Amino acid sequence: MDYEIVHLPKDQWKGTVLPIGYTSDQYYDVIVNQEEKGFAIKIEKKDFPEKVTHTPQEYDFPDKLYEDHWEHAFAWGVLLEDRLIAAIETDQELWSNRLRITELWVAEEYRKQGLGHALMEVAKEQARLERRRAIILETQSCNVNAIDFYLHEGFILIGLDTCCYRNNDLQRKEVRLEFGWFPEEKKRLSRDEIDIRRETPQDWYQVELMTQHAFWNKHHMGCDEHYLLHKLRQDKDYLPELSAIAVKNGEIIGCIMYSKARVVDGDKVHEILTFGPLCVEPKWQGCGVGELLLKETMDLAARKGYKGIVIFGEPDYYPRIGFKTCDHFGITTADGKNFDAFMGIELVEGGLQGIKGKFCESEVFHNLPKDEVEEYNKKFPPLRKMRFPGQWD
Numbered sequence: 001m002d003y004e005i006v007h008l009p010k011d012q013w014k015g016t017v018l019p020i021g022y023t024s025d026q027y028y029d030v031i032v033n034q035e036e037k038g039f040a041i042k043i044e045k046k047d048f049p050e051k052v053t054h055t056p057q058e059y060d061f062p063d064k065l066y067e068d069h070w071e072h073a074f075a076w077g078v079l080l081e082d083r084l085i086a087a088i089e090t091d092q093e094l095w096s097n098r099l100r101i102t103e104l105w106v107a108e109e110y111r112k113q114g115l116g117h118a119l120m121e122v123a124k125e126q127a128r129l130e131r132r133r134a135i136i137l138e139t140q141s142c143n144v145n146a147i148d149f150y151l152h153e154g155f156i157l158i159g160l161d162t163c164c165y166r167n168n169d170l171q172r173k174e175v176r177l178e179f180g181w182f183p184e185e186k187k188r189l190s191r192d193e194i195d196i197r198r199e200t201p202q203d204w205y206q207v208e209l210m211t212q213h214a215f216w217n218k219h220h221m222g223c224d225e226h227y228l229l230h231k232l233r234q235d236k237d238y239l240p241e242l243s244a245i246a247v248k249n250g251e252i253i254g255c256i257m258y259s260k261a262r263v264v265d266g267d268k269v270h271e272i273l274t275f276g277p278l279c280v281e282p283k284w285q286g287c288g289v290g291e292l293l294l295k296e297t298m299d300l301a302a303r304k305g306y307k308g309i310v311i312f313g314e315p316d317y318y319p320r321i322g323f324k325t326c327d328h329f330g331i332t333t334a335d336g337k338n339f340d341a342f343m344g345i346e347l348v349e350g351g352l353q354g355i356k357g358k359f360c361e362s363e364v365f366h367n368l369p370k371d372e373v374e375e376y377n378k379k380f381p382p383l384r385k386m387r388f389p390g391q392w393d
Contacts, residue, residue, distance in 0.1 A: 029046045229277055259275070298347060308355070
């Protein structure tokens with residue numbers, strides 16, 4: 001079936017009841033025995049003497065979207081003629097850096113058509129974009145169809161609660177089970193495993209395609225960083241002699257693009273560096289490619305006599321490479337502000353000392369008309385735009 005997964009805004013969908021129910025002729029029998037040296041837990045699939053049905057009407061607290069206790073909830077769904085036929089909701093468990101699926105529902109007549117898998121892929125993409133270490137969810141030991149689906153999606157059992165719903169959950173054969181999905185652990189690449197070099201005009205399309213993949217839906221629906229790269233190459237401040245791409249087995253998997261920038265203090269203008277985009281193909285993210293690109297090009301910039309770099313970047317990434325917020329250097333944004341994502345680094349000791357004032361980068365970073373971006377997108381295979389938490393319009 002043809003369908004589109006859309007964001008379900010909180011102000012429109014809060015309190016919407018999801019009629020979650022199921023019938024099962026099997027259950028996972030949970031047996032917990034205390035022994036001399038600890039505990040023995042056995043979970044075994046068994047047949048019910050008769051089919052068991054659970055309906056939304058039997059619960060005092062039916063499943064609803066955007067419940068108050070989920071502080072960071074975010075929901076998507078599938079609408080058919082304005083009727084909601086499937087939905088998924090997540091909540092960010094910030095203290096443990098995990099993502100919890102709080103709701104997942106597909107209307108009975110639309111099951112086994114791929115909707116559940118497609119919704120699960122949205123949650124996995126959110127986890128990737130937010131660098132979550134796991135996705136977790138809850139189901140019941142008697143909901144065998146749901147358990148089999150989660151196992152098929154790559155989840156594993158991570159825990160159980162024998163008195164979550166009532167004190168006799170074990171006897172009722174309805175025990176809360178927790179399942180978890182973990183992103184693939186990636187091996188960090190060594191410098192010998194990739195080629196870092198300047199790009200050529202023959203590389204441009206693949207570099208832009210990789211950049212589009214890296215930023216798609218990350219900061220806003222779609223992205224414009226690939227078009228920025230295209231425009232930057234034509235800009236007077238662009239520095240191709242510092243910029244570089246990372247190549248592995250003939251595939252372009254990362255890039256870093258440098259340009260001149262300035263710190264302005266009245267009549268004084270100090271020339272410094274900035275870079276962007278710096279990005280890595282999603283399947284190679286987490287392998288250290290960005291760090292290798294950064295370190296090699298920073299060494300090159302220092303040898304060419306540049307004193308320091310100022311960027312707007314991710315505050316959970318750059319500080320581990322040595323970047324500090326710009327208030328350490330007396331540098332502000334063009335409108336006089338400082339915040340965690342505004343950072344700098346000295347390429348030589350004391351390189352940014354005495355350079356105080358307002359940071360100014362090339363105008364190309366601030367002038368990317370949406371209609372031009374959309375027209376440029378036609379050069380590349382179409383990608384689905386999705387709304388994710390933390391995006392701006």
